[in-house]
Amino acid sequence: MADEIFENPRLAYIYDPFDPDRSDLDAYESMINEFGASSVLDIGCGTGTFACRLAAKGIEVIGLEPAEASLMVAKTKRWSDRVKWIHGNALDLPELKVDLVTMTANVAQVYLTDEELKATLLVIREVLLPGGRFVFETRKPESQAWLEWNKENTYQRVDVPKCGVVEGWVDVIDVRDSLVSFQWTYIFENDGAIITSISTLRFRSFKEISQTLREVGLSVEEVREAPDRPGREYVFITSRQ
Template identity: 80%
Template sequence: MADEIFENPRLADIYDPFDSDRSDLDAYESMINEFSAISVLDIGCGTGTFACRLAARGIEVFGMDPAEASLKVAKTKHWSDRVKWIHGNAIDLPKLKVDLVTMTANVAQVFLTDEEWKETLLAIRDVLRSGGRLVFETRKPESQAWLKWNRENTYKRIDIPDSGVVEGRVDVTDVQGSLVSFRWTYVFESDGAIITSDSTLRFRSLKEISKSLWDVGLSVEGVREAPDRPGLEYVIIAHRLTA
């Protein structure tokens, strides 16, 4: 079940305006060239920004997300007709083979249990061609990014076409070990509606991640910095070991 921020149609409609700077995707797009990938599966594609960017370049793209409302927004975008959209989770993937699997933004951290994470990695391994790669990012636990998840640092007030003026912010609600929970709050000035969305992310160490990949037949090929968040995130590149 997707979080309300992705599943609620009213929130899905304002997701892009509140996250308009997608320079984080530039590094992923450059890796398409670096690895000569001609087919890509974007897991947790959300409103489809990255998938549509790749489709515009002639890449064969599969965009997967469990949130139907987000996919509905994705399908309105230019080049969306060239993306093969899949409603569901990685464990529900149909039979296909790709050169590259991506999980941008916080997608890799939404899998909270070891079992759920392992099932997802196994599903990814199975759709990768021999030598294919998985690329994803994850926040460094030691950077404690959640310390800045508060009104002071996250508040925005935006005038959005068809939605009017909307206020948004995020607040941490709980920290338990590697699990950090937080709440998005949106206020629609047009009718006074207040809609909240609760989320939890798991902050895994690089050692944990590397072992979990190896256990399912994926080997860490490289670890890079996220250009848009230097010092705060790992961008991990793993490849499939066997055919």
């Protein structure tokens, strides 16, 4: 079950207005050009921003997302008719092969157990064409990004088209070992509705990630910095062993 922020129709609708700067996707788009990929599977595609960007360039794109409300938003976007949308997770994929698999933003960190992550990575390994790559990012635990996840640093008041003014912010509610839980709060001024959503991410170390990749038969070709968060994230470029 996807988190409320992605699954609740009201929250899915305001997701993009609250996060309009998607310059983090530029590096992924550049890598698709760099590696000459003509087909891409975007796991955890959310509201489809990246998938539609690629479709506009003539890339064959599959957008996989467990939250139906987010997919409904994705399907309203320009170029969405050129994307193959799949509602579900990696274990729900039909038989397919692609040049590149991506997990942008925090997607790789939503797998809280090693078993969940390994099951997904094994599927990714199987869908890669010879010479294909899997690219994903994950936050460095030592940077402790969650220390900035509070109302003071994250509060926004956004006038959303066809919705009205919405206030929103995030607060960390629990930090336990490598798991960080946080709650989003949104207040819809037009009717006074208050909707919250709790999420948990796992912050794995470089060593943990590298070992897990080896165990499922994925080789690390390179690890880069995320241009939008220099020094705070790993961007793994991997391929099938």
